[in-house]
Amino acid sequence: MEVSQPFSDSDITSASLGYYPPAVASDGDHVPPAEVAALSRLSEHLGSLLRGAPDLAFCSDASITVRSAGEEPPREVAVHRCVLSARSPFFRDKFAEGATALELGKLVTRFEVGYEALQAVLQYVYTGRLEELPRGVAECIDKSCGRHEACWPAVQFMLQVLHAASTFEINELVSLFQRRLLDILDKVTKDDILRILFVANLNNKLCHKLLSKCVEKVVMSDIDSIALEKKLPPDIVSQIKQLRAEFGIDEAENVSFPDKHAKSIHGALDSDDIELVKMLLAEGKTTLDNAKALHYAVAYCDSKITKELLDLELADVNGRDHRNYTVLHIAAMRKEPEIIMSLLTKGARPSDTTPDGRTTLQICERLTRSIDYNRLPEQGKPCPKERVCIEVLGTRDSSEVNRIPAEMTSDNLLDKLVYLESRVWLAERLYPTEAKAAMKNANVEGTPKFESSYLLHLCSGKKRLAEDVVKTSFQMKEEYLSRIEALTKTVQLGKQFFPRCSKVIDKILGDDLSELSIVEHINTEERKSRYNEILEEINNAFTQDKNAIEESASCSAASKSARSNRTKVPRR
Structure with missing residues (x-):
């Protein structure tokens, strides 16, 4: 057999x-x-x-x-x-x-x-x-x-x-x-x-x-030894270093090779110790730019430590590394929307290109599967990070960020906080990935949160005496001022990077439906129906955002091509 x-x-x-x-058979016969x-x-x-x-x-x-x-x-x-x-x-x-x-x-x-x-x-x-x-x-x-x-x-x-x-x-x-x-x-x-x-x-x-x-x-x-050690097993890294030595490739000259002072800063960043970074900088042996500390943090560290490093305002946010990549290029490769938003708010330029001509948006686009980008996220489910990065990079500074709802400028701090908590609560549940990115950049974490039950009690419709309002405002100013500031920045970032969705939320809260966003258990059929309508409206808004981004990218590419054609010198 x-x-x-x-x-x-x-x-x-x-x-x-x-x-x-x-x-054809093995013996040549057909x-x-x-x-x-x-x-x-x-x-x-x-x-x-x-x-x-x-x-x-x-x-x-x-x-x-x-x-x-x-x-x-x-x-x-x-x-x-x-x-x-x-x-x-x-x-x-x-x-x-x-x-x-x-x-x-x-x-x-x-x-x-x-x-x-x-x-x-x-x-x-x-x-x-x-x-x-x-x-x-x-x-x-x-x-x-x-x-x-x-x-x-x-x-x-x-x-x-x-x-x-x-x-x-x-x-x-x-x-x-x-x-x-x-x-x-x-x-x-x-x-x-x-x-x-x-x-x-x-x-x-x-x-x-x-x-x-x-x-x-x-x-x-020109891939540096840091990247090799972070992404490859030790035996392969040793093999690469040995071959570079045999070929006479001097890492100190041809590839980024941090000195001991830069390594100390990198170590402090790995330990999430921003105070140690400050101490090392105070010694005057190196700078954040010389150590390429911001590039390192964006590539390998937590988004929180990256933001803290940015807040020092001691690094060039548009500086380039030995491979001629900006910090924003590195952030796009990592696909972390929180980091990208932090860099953009600090003045990073998304239009800067890599040595091979890619913009930050193109880097993200070439990392993103078409099937993931074109699939609308399920209601209340996290959106793929790649898609959020593309949406953030595809937006431009929007005039919507300057259109602040009246509730956010109210002198009554209680009304202001109720509005902000309601708005951010709704954003969290409908689009958790996007809301998380904005909240992290606004430092919401760590500020005292108003409980929904307390908000419902305050919003019960009962009239309060004038002295109660004044007393509540004073307590809020003392206890929740940082919360109001962080939530306000969250809303502003949402308006800047997700303008159409912000318009829909404006409409929802403007329809006197703020109680809908702070009640976590919707019991009536009428509220359930309205809630589904809200979700559909915001899904449509995100679709419009996506289409606008694609149109913007196409116009940008056409403009770049036209400029390139105008600058070409014809052969004689």
Whole structure:
């Protein structure tokens, strides 16, 4: 009896690309067309099993659950133990142990693999074919990206498939994606090279070619030793440093190499100790700019310590590092909206470009999957950070920030605080990610919060004597002044960076519905209906924001192109 052979690291055939090779047998004779057709039908029928055809649903006898960050509920993929066991030694061992309910996060570790990548791997396992990279999942939202060969969503998807295939011991699929990544390596950004290197090292037994090429590129790059130590395992960092020494690359001259004073400031930032930073600066041995402290904090530290460092106002917020990146470029790569908002409010310029011509907005756009950006967030659910970053960077200083509601200028501090608490409470529950970014930048945390029950009591409609109002105002001024100041700044930031949503909230609170936003349990059908209307209005407002940002980006790109054409000197 002929024994089936497991996958091997063989040359990739055209069949791996989604179609079958010419019908030629090993001895040179042509394979009958009937046999090719039979193989095609077999592939299609097995594929229908995976796709979950209704009349074949009873065949599945196991499942793989996918829990992706930010996605609820988890997604479940029905699979068939006999197919997976025949095609993958990894699954054969798992099912031999009696497992039937598997979790992807426990099967594939150290690099997250998403639902779409798992589907691509299973598609290959069941059918022997691999579809094109999925649209929306493996493409960014930058319209100038072209074919989406080397933007991060495409690279990330390929890395996920490669890592999953390596874990499942599907060696031929690993070889295919290793080759694809090698083909685009010259087009990938240097920072993405580090990510590819990390995954290639996880799967070094099957990805030695990719690993070697990535190491070679990093050795000859201007990526500093700090970034290497933060993002790569120690053995790879040692290998890179050794190769740089052999090639005569002096890190102190060619790559950013902090002296001991800069390292001391970096250490203080790692410890979240802003007072120690002040003491080190007082010694006069270095400055924040010389130590590239703001670049370091934005890249590696908590958003709170970054804001505290900015508040010292001792660093150039538009300064560049040894790679000619501004601090805002680094913040965009990190995709932290709180940090981006902090930098913009301190005067960072979003229009400054990287050496390869990318603006801060383009950096974020090339890091963002189209499917995530175009999917409207669920009501009250956190919005993806990438989308918030794009919205923040896409807005310009808005006149709306100067249109302050009358309630915010009231002489009665109680009325003012009730209004602010109501407004921020509503924003928190409808758009938590955006509200959190604004609140962190306004230092709301740590200020005393008014409880909803107390607000309801004060807003019960009962008349208070004049002396009670004066007494309450005095107490509020003494106890809650910092709270009022922080909430006011939160509202102003919301108006600046999310103007249309602020208009909708203005309308909600202007309709004498402030009691709706401070009552956490809405009991009547009328209130529930109005609450849903509010959510729909704000969702529409965010859609308008997104469209305005895209129009602004398109106009900016067209303007830049026009300027470039005007400055070109014609050849004689």
